[in-house]
Amino acid sequence: MLYRENGQFKTSYRADLQIFPILQDRWTILALLAFAFLVVPSFASDYYFRAILIPFLIMALAALGVNILVGYCGQISLGSGAFMAVGAYGAYNFFVRIPDMPLVPALILGGLCATAFGIVFGLPSLRVKGLYLAVATLAAQFFADWMFLRIKWLVNDSPSGSVSVNGLQVFGLPIESGVSKYWFCLTVLCIVALLAKNLVRSAIGREWMAIRDMDVAAAVIGIRPVYAKLTAFAVSSFIVGMAGALWAFVYLGAWEPAAFNVDVSFRLLFMVIIGGLGSITGAFFGAAFIVVLPIFLNQFLPFAASLVGLSVSTEAASHAELMIFGALIVWFLIVEPHGLAKLWSTGKQKLRLWPFPH
């Protein structure tokens, strides 16, 4: 009833090409942004910021980057953890080696390091595709793991590769408390999401999607696969690298190479698949799901066991978590292979016609 678009006429191309062509959507997004920026900080406790909200925002950013590569360009990547690591350590090197380096340029430079790394490891995509490429990108993962453990110069000569940063500030404002970190991550996420959304609607985005749907056919109609694939790798690894730098600087503070191991790559891929391939909204849904699920299970499993009079050791709980995680992934893939974003759009479609079924 509320979600009707009749009477909203587009009278210019501008209006027709808006990101949210429906008035209600625009208002919802504005309300959501206002809620996220103004209301959430006023009631969320420090625990929520540190355990849920900040990881969610940063992981959503990373998932956005992975989604550009996997969802829009169809190049399966299992090396996202490596791109995050390169972003993090790249930003770290700029941050500690250049005196008075501000945070934001350091993050961007870290993202650019990841871009270079991503392009190099994206080169095989010109020759191989599909599952071969998935394994080829694992090379990036293992190479990065090794690089930050063994090449001492990159980690400022720390013996185990663990480094830390402190005294973060943006435009003179300190980024120390949960709220300020939250605001900072949210701002970065909003800007990048807006840019990404526009990028995938533009010519280059359509080239990516053409490559994804059928690269030979795309090449036949005049799309350069080399250019399209490498730009997808570049843009994706830039965003993932920024997310890695944020994860290290803002969320962890002190980290070691293991913080970006192959498990991170798998989780990012889960986020993209569960959220929805080829959808910006999907990255948010997926990140929310993967970040919140373990926390929820950690709280819920001991509670559920206590209801039936059992006590669960932490070890058993972590194993049960693995099992439930795995089962849920399989279940999701079977029930909704297009991800949560598809459910969302189905819901919207139903809402349009409500109360009529067709």
Place this chain on the structure above:
Amino acid sequence: MAFFLETLIGGLMAGMLYALVALGFVLIFKASGVFNFAQGAMVLFAALAMARFSEWIPQWTGLSNKVLADMAAFVLAGALMFVVAWLVEKLVLRHLVNQEGATLLMATLGIAYFLEGMGQTLFGSSIYKIDIGMPKDPVFILENTFQGGILVNKEDLYAACIAAVLVAALSLFFQKTGTGRALRAVADDHQAAQSIGIPLARIWVIVWCVAGVVALVAGMIWGSKLGVQFSLATVALRALPVVILGGLTSVPGAIIGGLVIGVGEKLSEVYIGPLVGGGIEIWFAYVLALGFLLVRPQGLFGEKIIDRV
């Protein structure tokens, strides 16, 4: 020279074991087009089952003969892998027919997580050891040719023999039996195979069973070498470049790829490693496979991929 040969032989032995894990990947990919990331978890699961059964069976039945108990444990663990294969087909694959490669890959990752959790819940998560009576002492060969001879680990030798026997048996099974022929038919074209009356579901169960048994043998050998623990699941990640190098659909490719990677890893670690800070075993195989892919995208023995619009 002796040292070089020693490294070479060590590499070949390790390569044989990689080939064994890689074989599991290839079998499943050949017959169902699923890239099975759960192979590592299956190796871990099978090894855990084997280790614990060989411990439990004497307690349950009072069996005192070590060899008999080991054999019973092997059979029981094998049966368990059959159940796993059947469940995977029934609960997962059957519902994912005709999905994209990425979706299937994710599903096997889900299975991997599940099996890792399940294995450790059922069998415990400490470090266990499998003792199937393989001799551990090293032997020296070619003592006349070289000063001091070449040191070869007897255990590796046995492991390589077991692997070779398994590979030979599988090749025979694929080439000579009716089931093997059906498997190859399914690998070539699902739909065509189905239309001449080959039951797809049963073929998948068989393939996953065989992969389960291969995982069991691999788990047994790796487990008796390294001990059964969580890190065993990562052995599969070491075996991935082997599959890529050999070609996803080729059984001989898995063997040759395994040997190449095994030798390459050991030689690079010994001769290049010191120059760049060591520990390059982890990524050398991947970079080797990657470099190879740039020249020959389908791997050594893989089928040439032809694209048509």
